[in-house]
Amino acid sequence: MTASYKKYILKFKRPSGTSRGVLTEKETWFLKISDGNNFGIGECGILRSLSYDDRPDYEEKLKWVCNNINMGAEMLWEELREFPSIQFGVEMAFKSLKAETPFLLFPSEFTSGKKAIPINGLIWMGDKQFMKEQISEKIEQGFNCIKLKIGAIDFETELDLLKAIRSNFSEDEIELRVDANGAFSPQDALKKLDLLSRLKLHSIEQPIRQGQIEEMTILCKKTPLPIALDEELIGLTNVTEKENLIQTIAPQYAIFKPSLIGGFKGTNEWIKACDKKGVKWWITSALESNIGLNAISQFTFTLDSDLPQGLGTGSLYTNNFESPLEVKNGQIQYNPAREWEIKI
Secondary structure, three states, rough: OOOEEEEEEEEEEEEEEEEOOOEEEOOOEEEEEEEOOEEEEEEEEOOOOOOOOOOHHHHHHHHHHHHOOHHHHHHHHOOOOOOOOHHHHHHHHHHHHHHHOOOOOOOOOOOOOOOOOEOOOOEOOOOOHHHHHHHHHHHHHHOOOOEEEOOOOOOHHHHHHHHHHHOOOOOOOOOOEOOOEEEEOOOOOHHHHHHOOOOOOOOOEEEEEOOOOOHHHHHHOOOOEEEEEEEHHOOOHHHHHHHHHHHHOOOOOOEEEEEOHHHHHHHHHHHHHHHOOOEEEEEEOOOOOOOHHHHHHHHHHHHOOOOOEOOOOOEEEOOOOOOEEEEEEEEEEEEEOOOOOOOO
16 A cells, blocks of 8 residues: 655635634645555645644654555554544545545435535624625525634624624524634633623634633533533543543533544544533534545534534635535535546
8 A cells, every 4th residue: 555645735715814813825735545446535634823733743744654554544543643633634545545436435315415414604704894794695695504703803893793693683593603712811701701692692612712621611600602612622632531621611512623633533532522421512624625524524414413514614715626515505515416626
C-alpha cells in the first residue's frame, strides 16, 4: 500500500467574520492511499489557532503516516490521538479505499437521494446590514433553523438583529441558535444569557472561552438559555477525559466537529459520553472542502439525529470541488445524478 499527501488552500467567496477575526482562506490537507487497484482519499481539515493539532510538526506527522500506512486504520488512529484532524483523514481515506466508489463511504437512503438532512443556515459576523442581508437570504432559501455567530460587533446591535427576526418570526417558525465562540466574560455571561433567553432562542454555543471548567459548570446550572459545548471538547483525547467533562459541566447540548475531535471514532466516543448523561448533541462541519463535508454528512445521517445539523458550509469557497451535495429548502441532500469533479 502507498500513501501521499497534498496541501490545498480553499478561498472564501467573501471574507467571513468570526470572533477570532476575518477568514479569507482555509488550509486543508488531502491524504491519498492506494492498494495498487483502488484509491481512497481523506481530508485532514485543520483550523489554525483552533485545532488541537495546530503545531509545527503537522506536516512531519503527515509524512510519518504515509511512511507507516501499512499499520492500518486502527493502529494509526491510536498512534494519532494528538492529531485529531489527521485521525479523521486516515479514517476517511481507509473507508474510501474499501468503498464501492471513493466517495460513497456510508451507503444509505441519504446517498441514494431518498432522504435529506435538516441543517441550520449560518449567518456570519459582520456589520448590521450584512448580517440582515444574510438573514433575509436564508429565510428566502427555506431555512427554519438559523445560527448567528455573535461576539464581534457590540452586543446591543446583535440583540437588535435577533429582536428584528423574532418580531417577524415566532420560535415555531424559525429556530434561532447563536454561537458566541467564547466571546463573553464569566462576569457578564449570565446577564447576557438572560437578555438572549427573552428572545426564545434554541441555544447558545460556547458563551465563555474554553478551559474555564468551574465557571462553565456554574453557568450551565444557572443559565436561562440552553448551552452547547463546542470548543470545550477540543484537546480531550481519551474516553475518561471526555466522560469526566460531560459529567462535570452537564451542558444542555454538545456539538461535534469530527475534524477537531478525532473523526468518526472520536465523535462516537463523545456521543457515548453524552448519551450516558442525557445530553443532546448535533454534528457540525469545520470548514472542510466538499470531500470532508461529504464524509461528515454521510456519517451524520447514519446517527439518526432529529436535530438540525451544522452542515451548510459547502458553498463558501470559490475553489471547492463539484460534488453531489446540494442544499435545498434548509436541507442538505445527495444527488446521485451529479458527478464528482476533483482536481488536486
